[in-house]
Amino acid sequence: MRVGTIPSAAYDDLPYTRGGAVDRADVGALVQSAVDGDAAAWKALVEGLSPLVWSVVRAHRLNDADAHEVYQTVWFRFAQHLGRIREPEKAGSWLASTARHECLKVLKSLRRLTVTSDPQLLDRVSEDRTPEQSLLDSEEAAAETERIRWMWQEFEELGERCRQLLRVLMASPPPSYQEVSAALGIAVGSIGPLRQRCLRRLRARLDARGAL
Amino acid sequence: MNDDTHDEVTGDEPFGDDGFDVELLEEELRQAAAILDPVPAQLRQIAVEAFALHDLDARIAELTFDSVVDAIPVRGATDVPRMLTFRAGEVTVDVEVTAQGLMGQVLPPQQARIEVLGGPQTATPVVADDMGRFTSSAPPNGPFALRLRTGGEVVVTEWLRA
Numbered sequence: 001m002r003v004g005t006i007p008s009a010a011y012d013d014l015p016y017t018r019g020g021a022v023d024r025a026d027v028g029a030l031v032q033s034a035v036d037g038d039a040a041a042w043k044a045l046v047e048g049l050s051p052l053v054w055s056v057v058r059a060h061r062l063n064d065a066d067a068h069e070v071y072q073t074v075w076f077r078f079a080q081h082l083g084r085i086r087e088p089e090k091a092g093s094w095l096a097s098t099a100r101h102e103c104l105k106v107l108k109s110l111r112r113l114t115v116t117s118d119p120q121l122l123d124r125v126s127e128d129r130t131p132e133q134s135l136l137d138s139e140e141a142a143a144e145t146e147r148i149r150w151m152w153q154e155f156e157e158l159g160e161r162c163r164q165l166l167r168v169l170m171a172s173p174p175p176s177y178q179e180v181s182a183a184l185g186i187a188v189g190s191i192g193p194l195r196q197r198c199l200r201r202l203r204a205r206l207d208a209r210g211a212l
Numbered sequence: 213m214n215d216d217t218h219d220e221v222t223g224d225e226p227f228g229d230d231g232f233d234v235e236l237l238e239e240e241l242r243q244a245a246a247i248l249d250p251v252p253a254q255l256r257q258i259a260v261e262a263f264a265l266h267d268l269d270a271r272i273a274e275l276t277f278d279s280v281v282d283a284i285p286v287r288g289a290t291d292v293p294r295m296l297t298f299r300a301g302e303v304t305v306d307v308e309v310t311a312q313g314l315m316g317q318v319l320p321p322q323q324a325r326i327e328v329l330g331g332p333q334t335a336t337p338v339v340a341d342d343m344g345r346f347t348s349s350a351p352p353n354g355p356f357a358l359r360l361r362t363g364g365e366v367v368v369t370e371w372l373r374a
Contacts, residue, residue: 034263034266035266035268039263042260042263043260043263046256046259046260047256050251050255050256050259051245051250051251053251054249054250054251054255055245058249068252068255068354069354069355069373070373071251071255071259072255072258072259072262072331072354072355073355073371073372073373075258075259075262076262076265076331076332076355076357076371077370077371078262079262079263079264079265079266080265080266080267080272080357080368080370080371081272082266082268083266083268084272102373105278105280105281105373106373108280108281109280148240148243148244148247148248149248151240151241151244152244152248155241155244166238166241167245169238169241170238170241170242170244170245171242171245172242172245172246174238174242195234195238196234199234199237199238200232200234202237202241203232203237
């Protein structure tokens, strides 16, 4: 396995069409600062790219224990390869690709692919409250909570391809298509149309349910 | 209830004309993920602490063989040990992972001081004998790497999930 190389660099000329709180253009600079010993830059990379790594792991439906181990392995390896990564500005794709390979390896070693659809997820409330979670604390938020759970249930019941793609796309900040490509091993050019189709399907399911 | 998208489920028409806001729906999913399936806080913290693992001076021994990926499964054999080979230049490290622990050999045969790393804060020392052989009675509990000091050089194996 060669985790140090992204499968294809054929999409270099495509612009990053998406991007969120962490400007992907800054990723290369953050990596360089981290190489130079700047712990704050490293922390910023973790903050900005952790949700992407987690989304890739979740997209592959690993159980909690495996998901935690893959997530850690990916970050340990990233730290280890820091300074040796050929295209620092594509660290997101490097992480996504590494996470994908580790997930596939776990699935292969399991052999008997026990699908973990984790029904408890819907009842889980993280102890670490994000702003979004604090929203749920307010009294009028009960309906909102219900709506979100419905949406999540319908999302979970989408076909595997759509479920996987949307789970990666919903990382925050939104991943670039290049990162999505590295995360799932699908061509950059097919992501846009597939995304449209999957979101339409979800929309239809929600409409059928009378939600939203 | 809004039915106007039902006929689009087949998804064969060109995208862009969907009659609903795909961006908005994706953003709602993003919020749902942040609530129902966020990055666990302790994992985020471990990733922050992983900065301590960067070491620009060590050579990385890349994984060149992994029985999970490269070996042909033996029919009926269960609980076979995980066989791994790492290589950095002319130095090769063979490792066998079982429920009992780690066994391995550094090649070419040589003495080495080895640490079994289990994360940013966990390192268990083991010693390789003249033949380069080493054992550790503690099986890795999660991701691990080996740091070898041999001659004047430090070699670290790629982090791997046991």
